[in-house]
Amino acid sequence: MSSRLSFDQWKSDVLTQVDQGFEQWLPSADRIPTTLHRAMHYAVKSPGKRIRSLIACASGDLFGANIEDTVHCAVAIELIHTYSLVHDDLPCMDNDELRRGKPTVHIAFDEATAMLVGDALQPLAFNILANQQTKLEHEVRLKQVRVLSESIGSIGMVGGQAIDLSQVGMSMTLSQLELMHAKKTGALFLASAELGALCGTGYTDSCEEPLRNYVRQIGFGFQVVDDILDSSSSTETLGKTAAKDIRDNKPTYVTLFGLDRAKEMASEIEENTRNTLCLLPRKGGYLGDIAELVFDRVY
């Protein structure tokens, strides 16, 4: 369609609006309790790839959603993702001091504040879904609350985190590793796509399975690429501690299969993703560009 923006232009627009969404929804940093609010701004505004925002908005775009509606969803999802990183970095979890090239929240502030940042970002995400100005039907918005809440609970994201912790230093089969990542990363990827799609009227039953398959593929690919980069890049390039999973004796696709086979796997997944995209309207629209982004990224 000639009026459609290039991916780069669209991506830039989306990310600008997501940043504006943060300003809209985060309580002002000078509001009491100020330390907590400053720390929330610090955590959320750290530069990130915002891949989940892009998935939500591309999925919405594909199914005819209003961009304002999908941006609100994207902001909610980024708050959830940020909370999970902040808690993940705490000493009792991964104990990491560097994230997105900056000191982690418990280093820049303190542990208690980092925990409360996560605890406060989570309800703010649900508040956005329930509170945003929109013409979306109440039923749809309630379904979004259901999808998001399911995806990040003990059967979803937090469950993946628990499996991850329980497996440190243990050997894992491919299927165990896949289950962990499907929950830890995949669940929120899936929620991103579904929340965005639910904002559109074109999201019919027949689109559900191809959309989910697409997200599973890029979630899987994202993780394999992550493990490849973790094993072969410097801390400076990554903006987080390199080779940390290996140092922590955590199973990765690289430790399980070796670097060469992991690279082959990434290629295979990329191929599968392309095939899945063909089953979606407009060959997935910007979702196709996002897949390229996932497989081509260098950090």
Added chain:
Amino acid sequence: MSSRLSFDQWKSDVLTQVDQGFEQWLPSADRIPTTLHRAMHYAVKSPGKRIRSLIACASGDLFGANIEDTVHCAVAIELIHTYSLVHDDLPCMDNDELRRGKPTVHIAFDEATAMLVGDALQPLAFNILANQQTKLEHEVRLKQVRVLSESIGSIGMVGGQAIDLSQVGMSMTLSQLELMHAKKTGALFLASAELGALCGTGYTDSCEEPLRNYVRQIGFGFQVVDDILDSSSSTETLGKTAAKDIRDNKPTYVTLFGLDRAKEMASEIEENTRNTLCLLPRKGGYLGDIAELVFDRVY
């Protein structure tokens, strides 16, 4: 009304149904990840006063709600309350080893698990509001999500927690102490009453202010009584470490005003609560009995 149950009978019925609600909504303890799920059951099922459940259900009863609907709300609120206790007890926060007469979650399990328990209970609460079988309108349920999410965020419960942490060892005025408790405890009390009331058709605009006033009073009273008990009871009676706030150099109504004045305050608040109840239908129904429970409790 002759068909109305005695408070004791009603309370017993409600608490039984809330317990059944836990069984319904918590993922089975043998489901993967099992440690996380066992810890969630451990945390939620510790015996508690369930005061928030009683407020939600009494408020619902007053405004003609279906008991099943209010019980679901009560379960959601108890999950939130439990998550806040589990995180509160962690070493980086209050560092407490005893809760409701049992080892705290990070002692019975470990710190990482305790954090994940809290992180998983929170979305489960929102999932209940969005997922329960009910005839309530979608708009009402979305409003419940809004009320709950606002009450437990950085402007509500978690904000109170942050103020609490920032004030350790510092002197506080009465109004600062009240602000902290209004957020830390009062916000979830208020959400309990409102979630319950929203389940009923009789909750009109004119009832909002008296209901809120009632909740503010018992929230305030609850805290004053808590401080009195903390300063004068044994660890065994309380089921949690006694005199801990004083030991931790935290401001309380007793440290601020002395035990005698704190007891006077409790009487004054009880009197105000009674006056407020007169402004509600049926003089507040079971909410009046709950007020007695708050002011008469010995643990």
